[in-house]
Amino acid sequence: MEIKSLVSGSFQTNTYILVKDQQAILIDPTGKKEKIIEALHGVKAIAILLTHGHFDHIGCVDDLSTFYQCDVYLHDNDKELARSSHLNRLGNISASISVATKRLKEGPLTIGPFHFDVYFTPGHTAGSVLFAIDEHLFVGDVIFQGSIGRTDLYSGNASLMKQSLKFIKTLNEDYILYPGHGPTTTLKEELQYNPFLR
Numbered sequence: 001m002e003i004k005s006l007v008s009g010s011f012q013t014n015t016y017i018l019v020k021d022q023q024a025i026l027i028d029p030t031g032k033k034e035k036i037i038e039a040l041h042g043v044k045a046i047a048i049l050l051t052h053g054h055f056d057h058i059g060c061v062d063d064l065s066t067f068y069q070c071d072v073y074l075h076d077n078d079k080e081l082a083r084s085s086h087l088n089r090l091g092n093i094s095a096s097i098s099v100a101t102k103r104l105k106e107g108p109l110t111i112g113p114f115h116f117d118v119y120f121t122p123g124h125t126a127g128s129v130l131f132a133i134d135e136h137l138f139v140g141d142v143i144f145q146g147s148i149g150r151t152d153l154y155s156g157n158a159s160l161m162k163q164s165l166k167f168i169k170t171l172n173e174d175y176i177l178y179p180g181h182g183p184t185t186t187l188k189e190e191l192q193y194n195p196f197l198r
């Protein structure tokens with residue numbers, strides 16, 4: 001499996017593209033849709049996975065799910081947020097999606113040749129999840145290198161975040177972490193240096 005990342009928007013959000021057997025999964029597609037289509041080099045996206053519903057992670061969801069005729073997976077707890085440009089904003093920046101979404105549940109999720117494990121980790125938003133595949137863990141805005149996601153936006157919850165971090169500490173420390181913003185890291189490094197995980 002090949003993993004590419006694209007950075008876009010004023011919040012420097014990471015969109016991840018996973019490619020295997022000439023099929024692709026898009027995680028948090030945002031920014032310019034042309035940039036994502038170009039990065040796919042003709043490979044078809046077979047699904048869009050959302051780590052959570054925030055405006056800075058969903059910019060291309062409507063366009064790309066229509067373009068590729070593919071399903072969009074989002075946890076139910078973030079559905080209301082993702083569909084409301086009123087709730088889903090920071091200052092004057094907002095976004096929303098209108099296409100139908102498929103329900104994300106904790107546990108195994110197989111889409112084409114991709115076998116994920118989904119972990120439910122609320123706190124940054126009520127519907128934040130992690131996607132694990134092989135040694136890779138896509139963590140959205142739950143953990144960043146040296147930091148964690150804020151809990152003061154709509155549906156954020158500091159005590160749920162604490163529980164989620166406690167759970168993450170029990171995962172395999174060899175996981176490579178792919179955050180929604182900033183560089184890739186490892187769980188081992190974060191357990192050692194991230195003040196919120198120590």
Ligand SMILES: [Zn+2]
Binds near residue numbers: 141149
């Ligand atoms: Zn977020």
Ligand SMILES: [Zn+2]
Binds near residue numbers: 056
């Ligand atoms: Zn974000």
